Amino acid sequence: MIVGAKINMSEKVVSTIKTISIEAIDKAKSGHPGIALSSACSLNTLYTKFINVTSMNPKWFNRDRFILAAGHGSSILYTILHLANFNISIEDIKNLRQLNSITPGHPEVETPGVDATSGPLGQGIAEGIGMQIAESYLASKFNKSDLVLVDHYTYVLCGDGDLQEGVTLEAISLAGHLNIQKLIVLYDSNDVQLDGYVEEVNTENTKLKFISCGWKYIKVDNGENSLEIERAINKAKKENGPVIIEIKNKIGKGSSLEGNPKSHGAPLPSDDVIKFREELGGEKFEICSEVYQEYKDTLIRRGNAKYKKWLKTLKIYASKYPNDYKEFLNVLENKPIVDFDNLIKFDKTYNKATRFASGDIFKAISRIDPYFIGGAADLSSSTQGEIEGGRYTKDNRGGRNIYFGVREHAMNAIANGIALHQGLRVFISGFFVFSDYMKPAMRLSALMKLPLIYHFSHDSIAVGEDGPTHQPVEQISMLRCIPNFNVIRPCDANETIEAFKVAYNSTKTPTCIVCTRQGVRNLDIEHKNLSKGAYIVKRETEELKLIIITAGSETALVLDSLELLENKSIRVVNMPSSYLFDLTSDKYKESILPKNVRKRMVVEMSDCLPYYKYLGMDGYVYGVNTFGKSANIDVIIKEFGFSKDQLLKVIIKYLNKED
Numbered sequence: 001m002i003v004g005a006k007i008n009m010s011e012k013v014v015s016t017i018k019t020i021s022i023e024a025i026d027k028a029k030s031g032h033p034g035i036a037l038s039s040a041c042s043l044n045t046l047y048t049k050f051i052n053v054t055s056m057n058p059k060w061f062n063r064d065r066f067i068l069a070a071g072h073g074s075s076i077l078y079t080i081l082h083l084a085n086f087n088i089s090i091e092d093i094k095n096l097r098q099l100n101s102i103t104p105g106h107p108e109v110e111t112p113g114v115d116a117t118s119g120p121l122g123q124g125i126a127e128g129i130g131m132q133i134a135e136s137y138l139a140s141k142f143n144k145s146d147l148v149l150v151d152h153y154t155y156v157l158c159g160d161g162d163l164q165e166g167v168t169l170e171a172i173s174l175a176g177h178l179n180i181q182k183l184i185v186l187y188d189s190n191d192v193q194l195d196g197y198v199e200e201v202n203t204e205n206t207k208l209k210f211i212s213c214g215w216k217y218i219k220v221d222n223g224e225n226s227l228e229i230e231r232a233i234n235k236a237k238k239e240n241g242p243v244i245i246e247i248k249n250k251i252g253k254g255s256s257l258e259g260n261p262k263s264h265g266a267p268l269p270s271d272d273v274i275k276f277r278e279e280l281g282g283e284k285f286e287i288c289s290e291v292y293q294e295y296k297d298t299l300i301r302r303g304n305a306k307y308k309k310w311l312k313t314l315k316i317y318a319s320k321y322p323n324d325y326k327e328f329l330n331v332l333e334n335k336p337i338v339d340f341d342n343l344i345k346f347d348k349t350y351n352k353a354t355r356f357a358s359g360d361i362f363k364a365i366s367r368i369d370p371y372f373i374g375g376a377a378d379l380s381s382s383t384q385g386e387i388e389g390g391r392y393t394k395d396n397r398g399g400r401n402i403y404f405g406v407r408e409h410a411m412n413a414i415a416n417g418i419a420l421h422q423g424l425r426v427f428i429s430g431f432f433v434f435s436d437y438m439k440p441a442m443r444l445s446a447l448m449k450l451p452l453i454y455h456f457s458h459d460s461i462a463v464g465e466d467g468p469t470h471q472p473v474e475q476i477s478m479l480r481c482i483p484n485f486n487v488i489r490p491c492d493a494n495e496t497i498e499a500f501k502v503a504y505n506s507t508k509t510p511t512c513i514v515c516t517r518q519g520v521r522n523l524d525i526e527h528k529n530l531s532k533g534a535y536i537v538k539r540e541t542e543e544l545k546l547i548i549i550t551a552g553s554e555t556a557l558v559l560d561s562l563e564l565l566e567n568k569s570i571r572v573v574n575m576p577s578s579y580l581f582d583l584t585s586d587k588y589k590e591s592i593l594p595k596n597v598r599k600r601m602v603v604e605m606s607d608c609l610p611y612y613k614y615l616g617m618d619g620y621v622y623g624v625n626t627f628g629k630s631a632n633i634d635v636i637i638k639e640f641g642f643s644k645d646q647l648l649k650v651i652i653k654y655l656n657k658e659d
Contacts, residue, residue: 039188042249046066055085058112065155067157070118074107078096085300127414131420141370160192172213173405176241190259207219216241232245352493353515362455375392430455432514442479446482449508456515533580533584542569549573561648599655
């Protein structure tokens with residue numbers, strides 16, 4: 001921009017957004033100014049010309065969704081949301097990246113107007129796909145020929161780094177295959193990343209890559225030309241299937257570091273920030289009334305009108321289709337409708353693997369709840385993670401089984417998007433060892449407080465012949481260490497029902513149910529105690545000298561081993577969920593694990609690391625601290641010392657050990 005030159009309103013708005021964004025970064029002495037400058041015109045065009053949102057109801061069900069996949073550009077999003085009249089003040093923007101502010105370094109769903117927590121690159125595109133899967137499924141359920149309740153777009157802004165992540169390729173491949181509609185990705189193509197220039201690490205042809213995956217591709221040659229961007233988005237909205245718009249930009253546009261990797265992840269020189277303000281005019285962090293008016297005349301007016309029109313449609317819908325309207329309200333409120341106490345029961349003769357029990361439970365839930373949806377990563381026949389309701393395809397948007405293919409990471413990130421959308425309960429399923437592929441998205445679901453149901457089978461070295469590559473040892477510790485993440489390892493079929501009850505009724509915590517490959521017998525215990533995380537399954541009848549903590553298939557193993565030992569001073573505690581146990585009162589914890597009992601033992605076919613907090617100095621861990629081996633399950637169990645006779649010898653030796 002030339003100092004003193006006359007500019008039109010669109011340019012003034014973009015200049016204001018750029019200036020406020022880099023002033024916030026400068027004040028914080030931390031941030032990413034490069035993308036804030038390169039993508040300001042793109043996002044301003046998107047918000048002023050297209051997106052239908054309203055601060056009257058930031059969580060309006062039928063709003064358009066926007067995901068800043070390149071979450072490091074958060075300062076520009078906060079500035080736009082401020083202009084859009086969301087509850088983000090100039091003071092909030094001044095507090096960018098400060099403790100307890102609503103303007104953290106990367107966007108989080110707690111901030112008004114933010115639809116997805118983003119920042120780990122690659123997650124955002126997959127989340128957007130999930131949102132549009134949810135949109136299309138709910139549209140198939142509720143839309144009528146004369147009245148439409150569900151009809152919105154999802155827009156994503158990504159950068160070069162997003163497209164290099166493996167999860168992105170997984171996600172775009174599936175989205176193209178499913179021909180996902182109303183998904184538009186704006187690609188801020190500025191040829192620069194943190195360590196250097198994109199050409200130094202990547203020479204792929206973006207256009208051919210996306211077209212080969214079934215996407216439509218549009219290019220904008222000048223990312224500072226709002227009319228060109230507007231034409232591209234209009235064209236994208238007419239296309240059949242997902243669309244990527246590559247918008248050529250220069251990182252750090254207008255600064256002394258324009259086109260330089262140094263502008264990516266550090267504040268600009270202060271002189272640059274001063275220059276931007278001088279060219280714009282006014283005081284630091286000042287926004288002129290004309291810029292506010294521009295947003296009132298465009299985004300705010302349009303969004304409010306769309307919202308009010310939708311409310312009128314909803315009122316007519318309620319009158320014309322009262323039963324569907326009532327069901328729609330239940331979906332909006334996410335009301336649980338499954339009575340697990342009367343859902344399904346397994347008798348004492350049931351001795352199948354808990355994965356098979358899960359399969360029966362999945363189907364029972366799906367018969368009652370039509371808004372229970374999910375799928376597996378090409379493993380539903382093994383994990384039993386399939387429900388009634390058909391397959392979700394490009395020709396059947398009302399199907400409830402999503403075949404994700406061998407795309408574990410994308411599966412999880414897409415499921416996050418479905419959960420973020422609102423209206424559906426989501427599950428995903430796979431082999432437990434492959435949770436390694438999903439960890440970044442699992443962490444995000446916990447951070448966003450999304451009540452996903454994770455279902456894993458093949459939970460231990462008892463997998464057998466497939467060997468150590470498929471035998472989880474440390475995975476359960478990894479997941480138990482995630483904050484706000486509930487891991488449940490049920491001991492039998494009826495406890496699996498209780499695990500699903502907890503997971504289904506959860507509102508702010510993802511739940512991971514980890515099931516066996518091998519058969520386990522049903523135990524004669526009070527399974528409803530699972531809600532407390534841990535409970536006594538064998539009580540001592542003499543002075544308590546030893547507490548054994550266990551979970552999963554090992555619970556029956558411990559009980560069976562102790563039948564061979566006439567000792568009345570041993571207590572067995574089944575701990576399917578350390579997460580739930582840690583939430584109980586100190587009084588309850590003391591009733592289960594009294595402090596005066598120093599001898600405590602853990603038995604689990606894992607590395608057992610999270611259990612150490614329950615053991616004390618004299619505790620003993622009987623677990624697996626090496627990788628597994630390939631052999632028949634019975635051979636494996638004996639090789640690692642988990643037969644009844646072997647375990648009994650260990651218990652006796654520890655019990656008789658002098659203090």
